[in-house]
Amino acid sequence: MKPTRSQVTGSAAGGHSGSPARGSRGAASAQPLRIRAVRSRGLSVRLDIRALTVVVLLIVAALVASVVLIGTGDFPIPAADVIRTLMGNGDAGQEFIVNELRLPRVLVGLLVGAALGLGGALFQSISRNPLGSPDVLGLGQGSTAGALIMIVLFKGSAFQVAGGSLVGGLLTGLAIYVLAWKRGVHGYRLVLVGIGVSAVVTAVNGYLLTKADLVDAARAVVWMTGSLNGRGWEQVWPLLTLCAVLVPLVLVNARPLRMLEMGDDVAYALGVRVERTRMLLMLSAVLLTASATAAAGPVSFVALTAPQLSRRLTRSPGPNLVPAMCMGAALLIVADWASQRAFGADQLPVGVVTGVVGGVYLLWLLVTERKAGRI
Amino acid sequence: MTSAPPGQPVSPLPVSRQPVSRQSASRPLVSRPTDMKTTSRSASVNRLIADDVTLGYDQRVIAEKLSVEIPDNSFTVIVGPNACGKSTLLRALSRMLKPAHGRVLLDGQVIQSMPAKKVARTLGLLPQSSIAPDGITVGDLVARGRYPHQGLLRQWSSDDERIVRESMESTGVADLADRYVDELSGGQRQRVWIAMALAQQTPLLLLDEPTTYLDIQHQIDVLDLCAELHEEQGRTLVAVLHDLNHAARYATHLIALRGGEVIAEGAPSDIVTADLVERVFGMRCQVIDDPETGTPLVVPAARRRRATATSGGAVTTGS
Numbered sequence: 001m002k003p004t005r006s007q008v009t010g011s012a013a014g015g016h017s018g019s020p021a022r023g024s025r026g027a028a029s030a031q032p033l034r035i036r037a038v039r040s041r042g043l044s045v046r047l048d049i050r051a052l053t054v055v056v057l058l059i060v061a062a063l064v065a066s067v068v069l070i071g072t073g074d075f076p077i078p079a080a081d082v083i084r085t086l087m088g089n090g091d092a093g094q095e096f097i098v099n100e101l102r103l104p105r106v107l108v109g110l111l112v113g114a115a116l117g118l119g120g121a122l123f124q125s126i127s128r129n130p131l132g133s134p135d136v137l138g139l140g141q142g143s144t145a146g147a148l149i150m151i152v153l154f155k156g157s158a159f160q161v162a163g164g165s166l167v168g169g170l171l172t173g174l175a176i177y178v179l180a181w182k183r184g185v186h187g188y189r190l191v192l193v194g195i196g197v198s199a200v201v202t203a204v205n206g207y208l209l210t211k212a213d214l215v216d217a218a219r220a221v222v223w224m225t226g227s228l229n230g231r232g233w234e235q236v237w238p239l240l241t242l243c244a245v246l247v248p249l250v251l252v253n254a255r256p257l258r259m260l261e262m263g264d265d266v267a268y269a270l271g272v273r274v275e276r277t278r279m280l281l282m283l284s285a286v287l288l289t290a291s292a293t294a295a296a297g298p299v300s301f302v303a304l305t306a307p308q309l310s311r312r313l314t315r316s317p318g319p320n321l322v323p324a325m326c327m328g329a330a331l332l333i334v335a336d337w338a339s340q341r342a343f344g345a346d347q348l349p350v351g352v353v354t355g356v357v358g359g360v361y362l363l364w365l366l367v368t369e370r371k372a373g374r375i
Numbered sequence: 376m377t378s379a380p381p382g383q384p385v386s387p388l389p390v391s392r393q394p395v396s397r398q399s400a401s402r403p404l405v406s407r408p409t410d411m412k413t414t415s416r417s418a419s420v421n422r423l424i425a426d427d428v429t430l431g432y433d434q435r436v437i438a439e440k441l442s443v444e445i446p447d448n449s450f451t452v453i454v455g456p457n458a459c460g461k462s463t464l465l466r467a468l469s470r471m472l473k474p475a476h477g478r479v480l481l482d483g484q485v486i487q488s489m490p491a492k493k494v495a496r497t498l499g500l501l502p503q504s505s506i507a508p509d510g511i512t513v514g515d516l517v518a519r520g521r522y523p524h525q526g527l528l529r530q531w532s533s534d535d536e537r538i539v540r541e542s543m544e545s546t547g548v549a550d551l552a553d554r555y556v557d558e559l560s561g562g563q564r565q566r567v568w569i570a571m572a573l574a575q576q577t578p579l580l581l582l583d584e585p586t587t588y589l590d591i592q593h594q595i596d597v598l599d600l601c602a603e604l605h606e607e608q609g610r611t612l613v614a615v616l617h618d619l620n621h622a623a624r625y626a627t628h629l630i631a632l633r634g635g636e637v638i639a640e641g642a643p644s645d646i647v648t649a650d651l652v653e654r655v656f657g658m659r660c661q662v663i664d665d666p667e668t669g670t671p672l673v674v675p676a677a678r679r680r681r682a683t684a685t686s687g688g689a690v691t692t693g694s
Contacts, residue, residue, distance in 0.1 A: 033514045033539060033552060037531035046530040128506065252527060259522055265502030268471050270575065271495025271523040317511035 117328020
């Protein structure tokens with residue numbers, strides 16, 4: 001059968017009767033393709049209802065947890081009052097506590113969680129490996145090194161410590177990229193180079209801690225656990241600005257990233273500009289992770305767990321960027337609430353809770369993947 | 376959106392890319408080769424050309440000043456011993472490897488200078504190494520072949536859906552649409568990847584060792600499928616194959632490479648001789664007629680005869 005010219009321009013809207021039977025195989029009755037899309041005037045957007053549901057539920061969970069968290073503390077405020085105050089109708093005392101003390105902390109938590117979740121999903125997708133997340137690759141250690149240098153050697157202010165941590169994270173990201181680059185950055189090499197870099201930087205951090213006096217060392221250790229204590233509007237604005245720029249940029253590149261998961265060759269064949277896309281997305285991921293770490297310290301395991309948990313909920317292949325972002329935000333807020341409730345207000349840094357949860361999760365992941373024969 | 380009249384056969388080839396002449400499309404395979412050879416020689420410009428290219432990785436040069444034309448509408452097969460530059464040539468033709476010298480032309484344009492998605496709508500590639508993402512279904516994977524035709528706001532048109540369905544039907548994987556790719560057998564999986572490349576709807580399709588790791592039945596199955604795509608849909612196919620007999624049986628145009636040089640090219644029945652096999656592979660053999668198809672069939676010489684005849688000379692040429 002020869003292909004004919006006439007039918008190609010037509011888009012048989014909804015009708016698949018046009019497909020010819022090719023030999024004996026073509027006769028097989030087609031199962032419906034489980035790909036949904038909203039279409040209008042030649043435009044079409046894919047729709048994954050399950051993923052959408054997961055995202056909505058995660059956002060609701062994060063918001064509810066936020067309201068509860070704002071009401072939690074030495075001066076408890078009922079949820080209804082919290083909402084009224086957020087709307088601008090609270091009394092003066094509650095307004096101060098909510099808007100000046102607790103709201104910025106919650107916002108920092110949401111933004112840090114979202115940035116870590118998104119950064120983690122990007123890294124895991126680029127390295128095609130759940131272990132290729134920023135925690136494992138040593139970005140957190142790099143940020144810590146920057147912060148430690150400011151704390152121990154320069155006795156810097158909180159602002160300078162954040163700056164140092166940002167620079168440390170970015171430099172580490174750059175080092176990993178350069179060292180892992182050999183005609184393109186690939187999964188295992190990225191993970192192994194990251195682990196190597198992580199080991200070196202951890203050694204440096206250990207050395208810096210031994211040089212510190214007791215006050216600085218205590219300050220350093222609190223920073224290294226990751227905490228939202230005392231975070232205010234001055235942390236919110238830079239993070240919010242960064243997310244406002246990077247999140248849309250990343251989401252626009254989500255489709256080429258999905259193609260990259262099938263290997264560089266396939267992505268090339270499909271017309272993805274492989275190295276450009278990967279560099280852009282890695283840079284974004286490093287920026288997101290480094291600034292989240294600068295704001296809250298290296299909160300452990302959110303970047304590792306959020307993408308994995310969200311993809312198990314959506315059951316959808318691909319990087320699952322938006323679900324991972326929402327999962328990160330929800331996880332961090334719930335962990336912060338748990339850290340305050342479990343041992344009294346401000347007793348436990350949030351990083352301890354995420355660390356415990358994440359560690360257990362990591363073990364579970366390793367055990368099950370091993371069963372599946374992947375590791 | 377316009378709609379096609381239902382019931383009409385639907386071509387997976389975009390209109391603008393359909394070659395005008397397709398006189399050989401419905402002829403039986405066996406009689407084709409001579410015919411194809413004359414077309415390839417007389418046609419002034421073929422769509423895919425490697426012009427005086429030097430190929431290599433870093434410092435290592437694989438091929439120097441190599442010129443190859445892929446005859447339009449052919450099923451071209453590239454053969455040669457290991458490390459002769461077969462796959463390297465294929466990578467260069469699919470613009471994944473930039474020649475250190477010379478150029479690869481697609482429709483008269485230097486392939487590297489063309490927009491990536493535009494190339495991907497003209498030239499498809501089934502690479503040797505591809506990774507099925509965890510938990511992906513067959514339908515979802517094949518649908519990814521539509522990427523070069525899609526955009527941010529054109530993510531899944533009814534055209535996409537129809538073409539994906541057709542691609543799965545013509546490769547016989549339509550029934551597997553909801554299965555996970557990692558549950559499939561090697562043969563089925565290879566069909567799925569071919570379906571993905573088909574969904575890309577390129578008039579030119581390059582296949583890098585599509586039969587590797589498959590058992591004989593699935594090898595023939597995949598090659599039959601390729602022949603079908605070539606004959607029925609008029610696509611130009613370029614494949615790297617290891618098995619010389621498969622190459623001789625299925626190819627309409629054969630390119631024999633050795634050490635980065637074209638030793639011979641043309642219709643298999645014209646060029647495959649005992650002498651050529653010895654020059655290319657360094658192996659003594661007899662060439663007889665394939666009892667099934669009449670194409671050349673290479674029968675390696677028995678060990679004793681090979682040893683006495685070639686002690687020294689041919690042994691050095693392996694790998």
